[in-house]
Amino acid sequence: MTPAAATTHAHPNTGGNWFRKSEAWLDSKGKGAWIAAMIFGFIFFWPLGLALLAYMIWSKRMFNGSCAGRTRHARHAFSTSGNSAFDAYKAETLRRLEDEQDSFEEFLKRLRDAKDKAEFDQFMEERSKTDKADDAETA
Numbered sequence: 001m002t003p004a005a006a007t008t009h010a011h012p013n014t015g016g017n018w019f020r021k022s023e024a025w026l027d028s029k030g031k032g033a034w035i036a037a038m039i040f041g042f043i044f045f046w047p048l049g050l051a052l053l054a055y056m057i058w059s060k061r062m063f064n065g066s067c068a069g070r071t072r073h074a075r076h077a078f079s080t081s082g083n084s085a086f087d088a089y090k091a092e093t094l095r096r097l098e099d100e101q102d103s104f105e106e107f108l109k110r111l112r113d114a115k116d117k118a119e120f121d122q123f124m125e126e127r128s129k130t131d132k133a134d135d136a137e138t139a
Contacts (some may be wrong), residue, residue, distance in 0.1 A: 034056055042049030079106045080087055 026037060034052070037050040038049050038056065040049075041052045081090070
């Protein structure tokens with residue numbers, strides 16, 4: 001694992017830069033803390049508030065459940081139990097679950113694409129019928 005990849009899953013209160021620490025602290029306080037930080041950002045320096053709003057939307061913090069729940073889950077998922085066999089089993093299970101989630105998301109994307117194509121094909125068919133009906137009326 002590269003050093004950059006190793007730091008992305010570090011515990012929120014250890015190491016890292018000030019941005020990661022601030023993000024972890026706000027996540028631990030919940031969505032209200034993010035909203036308060038955004039409002040204070042708008043009050044004191046509007047580009048900062050705008051940047052926080054954009055980040056909240058981009059990272060989906062605005063629309064998902066509590067940020068604190070995700071942080072607690074992530075902290076628990078990457079902690080070690082002290083038993084290497086169990087830790088290996090947990091790591092393999094998490095990897096398998098992530099693979100299944102990726103497969104399911106790809107499946108949902110294919111379903112959405114198929115639905116979009118079916119709707120578009122139906123639109124084109126209805127459009128061609130109306131075009132033929134208009135041509136028959138004008139002839």
